[in-house]
Amino acid sequence: MAPADRTNGDRSRGRLLRGTAGLAALAGLAWVARDVPAALGGRLTGARAERAARSPQFRDGTFHNQAGSTPMMAADPGRNLLRELIFGKQKRRPTAPVPLLRPAAPQAADELTIVWYGHASALIEIEGRRVLLDPIWSDRCSPSGLVGPRRLHEPPVRLDELPPLDAILISHDHYDHLDMATVQALTAGQSAPFLVPLGVGAHLDRWGVPAERIIELDWTESHRVAGLEITATAAQHFSGRGLRRDGTLWSSWVIAGERRKVFYTGDSGYFDGYAAIGAEHGPFDVTLMQIGAYDRAWPSIHMFPEEAVDAHQDLRGGLLIPVHWATFNLALHDWSEPVNRLWAEAKARDVRLAVPRPGERVVVDEPPAVDGWWQSIA
Incomplete structure (x- = not known):
């Protein structure tokens, strides 16, 4: 040629x-x-909608917090959030890869351990049982694979590397806590039931989760799974995956064995309900506390780190492990600010604290000393 x-x-x-x-x-x-x-998920219809309507938390067509809450965007005169998002000087990403660990094997079958996978996804190993919290393994917390907040680190293990689970708990239906692809993979690869707040079962139903594996609970309702008593407890937050808001309930969770107890906040602002939960269900060996994605523009739906310590003490918690930070960029604060503030407050108030790397297994009775691992990459 x-x-x-x-x-x-x-x-x-x-x-x-x-x-x-x-x-x-x-x-x-x-x-x-x-x-x-x-x-985007499903909508409440039929028996599911009728059950939601009977809930004390449901009125005028939506779910509500116990004592109301400040609107999502509180008045903040003179502040331009969009400008701050684009031109702000915050260091909202780590400067080097987040260190990941592969979970070490448990040393004893009866150890109480926590494996944090990143964001709010964590594995509770309690009295020989395994409970997975708010799993999200997708690259983005979004209905689309092309847009939306992207992971700042990979999951430390693949979904198919998870051990056999006894229960999967979902706190609410926001994309950073309820992920369609992850749910579908767990439906195919595991046999554990999904325990969810009222209405969230409509999403799972649309995604092919068998009805017998969907257990919906209102606040204060409990369900026994593999010898564990799992109770949905109050939280102060909101819900919604599309344009409709608060069509499903949100919750925190109590996971109780015969001897050990764990509390998980889900997403929540600080409220009086923590003291009530502590009085009824505490003390807790360990609490998993949401600390990230706060802002004074939405003070009632996410806790500031200092409030997480308040809530931990209200709950009569033993060890505090922070979650809901490090993995997705969902607010305007520095990437490391939540855990820095938490560490300072815990030291000032003599609260036992563990800050694991993603994938690190924490033995609750022998937690590793906090070593500030995140500071060198912040």
């Missing part, structure tokens, strides 16, 4: 490849567009 012919041929092949790539991209976009409606 003459040089000119080779050039023309290369151009033709280039156009063909670009065209093929374009078609593939369009096909990918079409797939994502098709998948987004499913990721």
